[in-house]
Amino acid sequence: MEDCLQTIADYGLRSLGIGERLLPRTGFTLCQQFTLIGSGMIWNIYFGTLALIAGFFLAVAVALGKASANPLVRKPAEWFIFIFRGSPLFIQFFFAYFLFLSLKGSYPIFSPLTSATFGALTVLFLNTAGYSAEIFYGALQSIPKGDTEAADAYGLTGWSKFRRVVYPTMLRLAWPAYTNEAIFLFHSTTLVFFAGFPAFQQKGDALYYARYFADRTFNPFVPYPILAVYFILLTLVIIAIFGWMNGRLNRHLPSDARPRLRFRPQLIR
Amino acid sequence: MFGNCADPGALDGLAWLGCYLTTGKHMSLYWSLGTVLLLLAITAPTALLFGFGGATAARSDIPPLRWLGKTYIAIVRGVPDIAFFLFFVIALDQGFEYIRHHVLCPEWPDAVRQGNDFVVCAQAKLPLGNSPQWVHETYGFMLAVLTFAIVFGAFAGNVLFGAMRAVPRAQLETAEAYGMTRGQVTRRVLIPQMWVYALPGLSNLWMVLIKATPLLFLLGVEDIVYWSRELGGAKQPQFTDYPHPDWRMWYFGALLVFYLCFTKVSEIVIEKLMARLTLGQATAGGEAQRRAGA
Numbered sequence: 001m002e003d004c005l006q007t008i009a010d011y012g013l014r015s016l017g018i019g020e021r022l023l024p025r026t027g028f029t030l031c032q033q034f035t036l037i038g039s040g041m042i043w044n045i046y047f048g049t050l051a052l053i054a055g056f057f058l059a060v061a062v063a064l065g066k067a068s069a070n071p072l073v074r075k076p077a078e079w080f081i082f083i084f085r086g087s088p089l090f091i092q093f094f095f096a097y098f099l100f101l102s103l104k105g106s107y108p109i110f111s112p113l114t115s116a117t118f119g120a121l122t123v124l125f126l127n128t129a130g131y132s133a134e135i136f137y138g139a140l141q142s143i144p145k146g147d148t149e150a151a152d153a154y155g156l157t158g159w160s161k162f163r164r165v166v167y168p169t170m171l172r173l174a175w176p177a178y179t180n181e182a183i184f185l186f187h188s189t190t191l192v193f194f195a196g197f198p199a200f201q202q203k204g205d206a207l208y209y210a211r212y213f214a215d216r217t218f219n220p221f222v223p224y225p226i227l228a229v230y231f232i233l234l235t236l237v238i239i240a241i242f243g244w245m246n247g248r249l250n251r252h253l254p255s256d257a258r259p260r261l262r263f264r265p266q267l268i269r
Numbered sequence: 270m271f272g273n274c275a276d277p278g279a280l281d282g283l284a285w286l287g288c289y290l291t292t293g294k295h296m297s298l299y300w301s302l303g304t305v306l307l308l309l310a311i312t313a314p315t316a317l318l319f320g321f322g323g324a325t326a327a328r329s330d331i332p333p334l335r336w337l338g339k340t341y342i343a344i345v346r347g348v349p350d351i352a353f354f355l356f357f358v359i360a361l362d363q364g365f366e367y368i369r370h371h372v373l374c375p376e377w378p379d380a381v382r383q384g385n386d387f388v389v390c391a392q393a394k395l396p397l398g399n400s401p402q403w404v405h406e407t408y409g410f411m412l413a414v415l416t417f418a419i420v421f422g423a424f425a426g427n428v429l430f431g432a433m434r435a436v437p438r439a440q441l442e443t444a445e446a447y448g449m450t451r452g453q454v455t456r457r458v459l460i461p462q463m464w465v466y467a468l469p470g471l472s473n474l475w476m477v478l479i480k481a482t483p484l485l486f487l488l489g490v491e492d493i494v495y496w497s498r499e500l501g502g503a504k505q506p507q508f509t510d511y512p513h514p515d516w517r518m519w520y521f522g523a524l525l526v527f528y529l530c531f532t533k534v535s536e537i538v539i540e541k542l543m544a545r546l547t548l549g550q551a552t553a554g555g556e557a558q559r560r561a562g563a
Contacts, residue, residue: 214356
C-alpha cells in the first residue's frame with residue numbers, strides 16, 4: 001500500500017513529464033500499470049474534450065453550409081465532410097503530420113503543429129467536425145415541417161428563426177447520435193501516438209503506456225484489460241454528461257415523449 | 270523497368286518520374302495495395318461467417334450458447350477497437366504456441382510463463398525458427414486476418430442479429446403454415462429475407478473495414494503505410510540513384526486519395542445492390558420502387 005502511494009506520487013503525472021523520469025523497467029507491479037495507464041488517460045481526455053468543443057461550432061457551420069441552396073457554400077461543405085468521413089483517421093494523422101513537418105520547413109510559425117499537443121488536436125478537431133456535421137445535417141433535414149411553418153406564422157425570420165426554432169430542434173434531434181460521436185471521438189484519441197506524432201520523453205497516452213507494458217512483459221492480458229476498464233469508465237461519464245444535457249434539451253416535452261439516449265457504438269474511423 | 274532508366278541522373282521531368290515510380294521498391298508498394306485488397310477479400314466473408322455464427326448462437330434456445338453469442342456480440346462495445354487489435358494479435362499468437370507446446374512437448378519441465386518471459390519449446394514455435402521468410406510473413410498476415418475477422422465478426426453479428434429480428438413475423442408464420450420445419454423456415458425464408466434489413470448495417474461495416482485496413486501496419490504487416498513511410502523519407506545521393514527530399518507528405522496524400530476513391534466506388538456499388546435487394550420487399554423502399562414502376 002505504501003509502495004503503491006509512492007508509485008502514484010512518482011508516476012501519476014508522468015504523462016505530463018512531472019515526477020519520475022525513467023519508466024519502470026523490471027518487476028512491473030499491477031499498481032504501476034494502473035497508475036501509468038491512468039496517467040496516460042490525461043491526454044485522451046485533453047484531446048477528446050478540446051476537439052469536441054471546438055469541433056461542435058465548426059460542425060454546426062458546415063452542416064448549415066451543406067443544407068444551403070447556394071452551391072458555392074454547399075460544395076465545399078460536402079467535400080469537407082466527404083474527405084474527413086471517407087478516409088481513415090490513421091492516414092489523416094500521417095498526412096497531417098508530414099504536411100505540418102514540411103510547412104515548418106518553410107514557415108517556422110507552424111512548428112507547434114508538429115507536436116501531438118497541437119497538431120493531433122487540429123486533426124481530431126477537423127475530423128470530429130466532419131462526422132458531427134453529417135449528423136447535424138441529417139437532423140436539419142428531419143426538422144418537422146410544422147415547426148418551421150409555425151415560426152413563419154409568428155413572423156420569425158433569419159437569425160431569430162434559426163436561434164429560436166431551427167437550432168434547438170436540430171440539437172434535440174441530433175443529440176443521441178452526437179453522443180455516440182463523442183464516445184467514438186474519445187476512443188479514436190488512442191490513435192494519436194501510433195500515427196506519426198512522436199511521444200517526446202515517453203509522454204504518451206493510455207494506449208501508449210499499455211503497449212509499453214505489453215511489449216515489456218509479453219503479457220497482453222493485464223495492461224489491455226486495465227485500459228479497457230479506464231475507457232469503459234470514461235464512456236459511462238460521457239453518457240452521464242450527455243444524458244443530462246439530453247434531458248435539458250427535451251425538458252419542454254412530456255416525460256414519456258422524451259427520446260432516450262441509446263449507446264450504439266460506431267466502430268473505426 | 271524501362272530501357273532508358275539505366276542512368277537516372279541524366280533524366281529529368283516526367284521521364285525521371287516515370288522511372289522513379291517503377292523502381293523495385295515502388296513495385297513492393299503496389300503489391301502491398303494488393304495485400305490490402307487481399308485482406309479485405311478474405312476478411313469480409315470470414316467476418317460475415319463469424320457474425321452469422323454469433324447471431325445464430327445469440328438466437329439459440331440453449332442458454333449457454335445464447336450467452337456465448339450475446340457476449341461475443343457485446344464484447345467489442347465501449348473499448349477502443351485499436352486496443353482489441355493490439356491485444357488479439359499477441360493473445361492469439363501466444364494461444365497457438367501454448368496449445369502446440371502442450372501437444373508437442375508434454376514432458377517439458379518448466380512453466381511457460383516465467384516472470385516477464387513467454388517460453389515454449391523450440392518445436393512449438395510458430396512459425397518454426399528455421400522456416401523461410403515468406404512463412405513468417407504469411408503467418409503474420411494470417412494472424413492479422415484472424416484478428417480482423419474476430420473483431421469485425423462481432424460487429425457483423427450485431428447487425429445480423431438485428432436484421433433477423435426485423436424480418437416481418439407474418440412471413441415466418443406463412444412459412445410455418447405451409448408446414449415447414451423450424452430449420453426450413455430459417456433456411457428458406459429468414460436468411461434470404463434478412464439481407465435487405467442487414468444491408469445498411471453491413472455496408473456501413475464495409476466502409477469501416479476499408480478504413481480499418483491501415484491498422485495492418487500496427488500488426489506488423491508490411492503494408493501501404495509501411496512502404497509509404499519507407500519510400501517517402503529523404504534519400505541521399507550516395508545511397509540511391511533517385512535522391513529526393515522528404516516526400517512522405519505526397520505519399521500519404523496519395524494514400525488519402527486512394528481511400529477516398531475506394532469509398533466512393535463502394536458507395537456506388539452498394540447503392541446498386543440496395544436497389545436490387547429492395548425489389549419486391551415489404552419496406553418503404555420496395556413500395557417506392559413499385560410505384561415508380563407502375
